[in-house]
Structure formats: structure tokens, C-alpha cells
Amino acid sequence: MRMRIGWALRLAAVVLVLQVAVARRTLAPYAQPELAAAQKEAAFLSERLAPDEALLAVTTSYWSYFTRRPSVHLIIADPARFAEAISEAWAGRPTA
Numbered sequence: 001m002r003m004r005i006g007w008a009l010r011l012a013a014v015v016l017v018l019q020v021a022v023a024r025r026t027l028a029p030y031a032q033p034e035l036a037a038a039q040k041e042a043a044f045l046s047e048r049l050a051p052d053e054a055l056l057a058v059t060t061s062y063w064s065y066f067t068r069r070p071s072v073h074l075i076i077a078d079p080a081r082f083a084e085a086i087s088e089a090w091a092g093r094p095t096a
Contacts, residue, residue: 035062042066 045055045067054070055063064071077085 032062038062038066045069 039062042063045063046069049055049067049069055067061071063069
């Protein structure tokens, strides 16, 4: 009985490794080029940004994660949608 369980576990491990390899190869073309850039430039930006400075990028979450800085999101929209987005963003902020 133990021999069958050991064989089954080895087979499951091999199948898992093959599935991971196929998944990585399949997803490789969809990798975000900005992710690699954020990883490469994180140290440079962290050294040069002041504590209260943020950065603006197309995919801000990558840059914010690797530089441990806040993100700034640029909204490009028609005036009505822009006004709506700004009012929603400022609605939750405390007033001074």
C-alpha cells in the first residue's frame, strides 16, 4: 500500500511541475514590460524621490509597489466624467 501512495505522490509532483512549466510558457508573452522597468528602476527612484513625492506612470501599481511610494493616477476623460471622478475622489476626504 505504501508503495502505491509513494508512486502516486511522485506522479502528482511530476504533473504539477509540468503544469507550472506550461503555464509559465503560455503566460510569458503577456508579461507587462512596465513591470520589468519598475523592478529595474526601483532603487534609483527610491534614492531620488523625497518622502512626500509620488510618481506618475501608466501602470502605477508596479512602480508604487517596488519603490514603496504613493501613486498618482492620470484621468483622461471628457469633462463630465472627469468632474464626476474628481467629486467622488474628494467626497471621502476630510475637510480642514
